[in-house]
Amino acid sequence: MTTRKLSRRDFLRITGLAGGAAALAACAPKLTETPMPTEAAVVATEAPVLPKKAADLLNAAGVPLPGSPDNPKGWTTALPDVPGQYPLVEPITITTARPTDSEVAFLPEGDDLDNNVWTRSMAALFGVNFVNKITWVESDEQAQKFNLAMAANDLPDILQDVPDDIFVQMVEADMLLDIGPIWDQYASPKWKATVEAAGKEAWRHVTVNGKRYGIPHVQDAGHDDVILWVRKDWLDKLGLKAPETWQDVHDTAIAFAEAKLGGPDTYGLLANKEFRKSWYGSIDPLWCGYGISMNWGSFGWSKAADGSLEYDGIKPAVKEVLALLNQWYADGVFRKDFYAIGPDELTPDLASGRCGLQFNAVWGANRASVSDTGAEWLFLDVPAGPKGRFKQTESPWVGRFCCPKTFEHAKEWIELTNWRIELEETVGSRMHGWDGINYNITDGAYEPTDAEWSFWAVGPLGTRSGGYHSPSILGEMMNHDLTAWKEIPEDQRDAFQSAQFADPV
Template sequence: MNKWKKTTAFGLVACTLVFASACSSTNSQEAAQSPTTSTSPTNSEKKIVQLTTVRSNPSDIKWDPGESMDKNSVYDAYEQDLGIRIKNMWVADSKQFAQKLNMMIASNDIPDFFSVADQVQLQQLVDADMLMDMSAIFDKYASSETKEWFTKDGGNQMKSAKVDGKLMAIPLTADPYGSSSYLWVRKDWLSKLNLPEPKTMQDVLKISEEFTKKDPGGTGKSFGLTLQKDLLDDYGLTGFFNGYHAYPGIWQKGTDGKLVYGSIQPQMKVALKQLQDMYKSGQIDPEFGAKDPDKENELVAANKIGMAYGAFYLSAWPLASAAIKDGKLVQDWQVYGLPSIDGTAAKSQIGLGVNGYVVVSKNCKNPEAVIQILNQWIKLQISMTDKERVYINGKELEDKGKLYFKVNPIRLFAQDGNVQAGGILPKAIESKDPSMLKNDPDLMNRYAAAQNYLKGDVSGWFHWMIAKSGGSFSIMNQYLKDSRYEQDQFFGAPTQTMQDKKSVLDAKEKEIFTKIIMNQVSIDEFDKFVADWNNLGGEKITKEVNDWYTKQK
C-alpha cells in the first residue's frame, strides 16, 4: 500500500505525528518567502535560518550510510531549497517521545514549534499562554496553494485550530472520508445460495440469516456477520448502525437545529434490538466480546463468516490474509455502499480528519519559516520534480521502501485525496491510461497494482478492490456526489465536562451496548442508559457543546 499517505496497519491508515520545533535564526533576516507562491529565493538571495526541533525517530526508516535523524538528505534539501537549517534539540524513540515532550511542556520550556496530538494538549498550551497567534503570519506567508489546501472541507479543520477566533495552530490535515464505512460480502457465497446482492438492510438481514443457516463455507458452523469487542470501526457495527440512520459517538443536528449525541438517539435502540435478535439466533460469534479484529479474522479465514462492515481498506487489512492463500485468491469478496432500512439513503458517518496540530511558541523569532516548510510540503503533494523526490525517497530519489518521507518535520495530507481518487482511478484503469493520474505516487502505485492483478498477480487483489470501478474509492466518491456523509458537527476542544466525564460515559455505553447485543439485559436497558448518560454528565456536555456550536455560526 501507499507508504507516504496517511496509513494504518497494512500501509493504509495510521500516520505518525511529526514533531518539529523551534525557530531561532543564525541571521536575524526575515525569510523571503512570497505570500502568494511557493517559489523560494535562491541561496544567493537569502541567509540561513536555523530551526531547532525535537523528533520522534520512527524505527522503520532505513537510513542510508552515514545518515540519521540528525543529519540526512531531507534536512539538507530544506537548507538548500529554502535556506532553513533544521537542528534537532533531541531525538527519542516513539515509545519515549510523548513522555519526554510532556515533561518539556510541563517545565514551560517548549521548542519554538512542534506538533501536539490533539486539541486537549493544544488547549492546555493556549491556557498557559505559551503559543503564538499565527493568524497574520499564515495570511501573509502561506502560498496560494497552501491556502487553497485548507479550504476543501469547508474550513472546519482550520476552525478546529482556532481559539476565540485566533489561529493558534496549523492542523495536520487528512482525508475525513477515509473513515467512512462500507459493506463487504462474500459474493461467491451469494452465488452459491442464489441470494441477491444487498440493496437494503432487509437484504443484509436475509443474507446474515442464510449464511448462518446454510453454512456455505462447509465448516459445520457459520455466522452471518463479523463483530469484535470494540463494537465500532473495522469488523464492527458503525456501518450497520448507519443503515438505521443511527450515528454512534458523533454529534449531529437534531430536528430543532441543536446538536444531539448520536449514541442516545431512538434509532440506536432499533438497531440494537435487531442485533440482539441476530445474536440470539446464532448469527453473531458468541465470543466477539473477547476478540479484536485480528482474532475475529480467524473465523473469516476459516470460512465461517462471509459479511463484514469496515473501511475502504478492509480488503488490505484484515481481509487479505483470509482471502489470499498460497498465492491464490480463495475468497471472492465484493464491496457495497451502505444499505438503508427504509427509503432514505443511509449516510456514512465521518469525523474531522485531523491528525494533530503544529503549534508555534510565542517566543519564536522566525515563525514565518514554519509556514515556508508547510508551503514546501504542500507543493510536493501537488507537483513534484524528479529532484524533489529527495524529500520522499532520500538521496537515491527512487522509492526503495526506506520511508524517508517520515523525516519531513511537517506532514499533512489532502482533505479530499481518496474521494477524488475514486473519480479518476477507475477510469484510468479501464482505459489503461495512467497519464490522467498526473504522476500522483499513491494513485500510480494503486494503478500499477490493479493492472498487475488483471494480469494474474493475486498480490494486487486488495488494491484492485479499492481502485476498480465499483470499488471502495468509487463508492466513496459517489457518497460525496449524493451527499451521503454525516460528519461529526462538534470539532472543538473537549469541554470541561467532557474531560471530566467522557471516559466514564464511553465505558458505560460500550458495556450496555455489549450486554444488549449478547441478550444479557433487556433492550429496555437502553432507555435507562440514556437517562443515566444525561444524569452522569451527558446533559451538561450537551449544553456545553451547543454553547460552542452557537459561537461557530
C-alpha cells in the same frame, strides 16, 4: 518602510564602491562630491535570487532522487525548484512531537526517525534538520509527555495533534505561537486557496479569540466513511444475491458461517468490542438506520425537535438495536469473542479469510486478504434501516499542528511545506517514494516494501496519522492516474502504472 542591519558583506560592498569612487575622483580634472549609495540602492542592484534545481542539490549531497529514472520500467518524479534562499547557509534544527508505531519503524538498516532518506532530503534542499523530541503510540502516552513538557516549559517546535484539553491549557498559559499572520504572509497561493475554500471549518480547531494558534491538520475526505464489502466469490459459490437490506446482511452472514467457506472458524460480519463506531470493522450504519448518531466508541448528539441538542444514547431506539445485535450474536453472525477484540486486532481475520462481510472504508478490502486467500470483494452501499439510509461522515479538518511562542523558524517551516505540496500533492508529479527503500522493481514488476516514506515526514503532510493540504487531493490524483494511464498501452506502462491496474482491490 522596513529597515535591517547591514551585513559584513553589505558593508564591504559599500565601502568598496566608495573606495572606487574616491580613486576615480583623484584622477579627474575636477573634484566632485559623489553621494554615498544608500542601502536601498545597493540592494536594488543585486541580481535576483534564482530558484535552484532540486535534483542538483540532492545529487551534490549524495541523497538519492525519488522515483526510478534509470530503470527501464521506472519513472521520473517531477521535483519542483527550490526557492533561491535555500538551502540555508547556516542550517537550522526543528524539533517535533509526533505519533509513531511499529509501522513507522520499517526503516532501512542504519536509519531512524531522525536520519532517513526524507530527513536527509530536507537537509540537502532546505538546510533544515528535523529531530523528534517526543513520540508516542497511545493517546495516554501523548498526554503524559505533553504535560511533562509543559511543566518543564520545554515544548518541541512542532506539536502534532495537540489534544483539546491540553490545547486549551497551552493557550491559557500563553505558551503557543499565533502562527496565523506568518502563515498568511508565507503560505503558497495553492495552500491558501484550499484552506480558504473550507472557510471557518478549516481553522475552528486552532482559533481562540481571533488568534490562530496552529495550522489545520487535514485528512482525506471520506477517509473513514464506511461502505459494505462482501465476498463475491462466496456469494457465487452459494448462489446468493448481493445483500440489499439488513435482513439480507444477517442471512448472508449466517450462510457464510454455516458453509465454513473460510475454514472451521468462519463467521459472517466483522465487528469488535467498540460495537458502535470504530476505525475498523464498524457497525455504525446499523445504528444510523435507527436514527442514532455515533461518535468514536460512543453515542453522539443530534438535534431534538425543539432545536436543542439531545444525547442519542438515551433514545428508545437504542434498546431496539441492542436487542437486534443480541439476536444476531446468538444466531452466529459475529465472531464468538468479538466483544473482547479491538479494531486493531481484526486485520488477520480478513487476511486469513475467516470473514465474509465487513463495514469498512474504501481501504477495507485490504491487499493481504486478496493475495492470501484469493478473495474477490464486492462493495455496496449501506442498507437502509427503519428510519432510512443514513451515513456518517467526518470533517476532514480534524486537528492542529501547534508551535510554542519560542519557535523562531515558522517561516522556514511553512516555505518548506509549500515545496512539499508541489512535490507530493500535485497531480502527475509521480511521487511514489524511493527505489530500493519504499519499493523494488524486480523483473519489471513493482513491489512495495513495508517502509512507508510519508510516515517519516514531519508537518501537515504525511506522518503516521495522515495529512494533506487538501481533503480532495488524493481522489484527484487517483482519478487522474486511472484516467490518463488507461490510455497507455499495457506493454508501454511503467512498473508502477502496471501495478495499479493489476491490483484486484
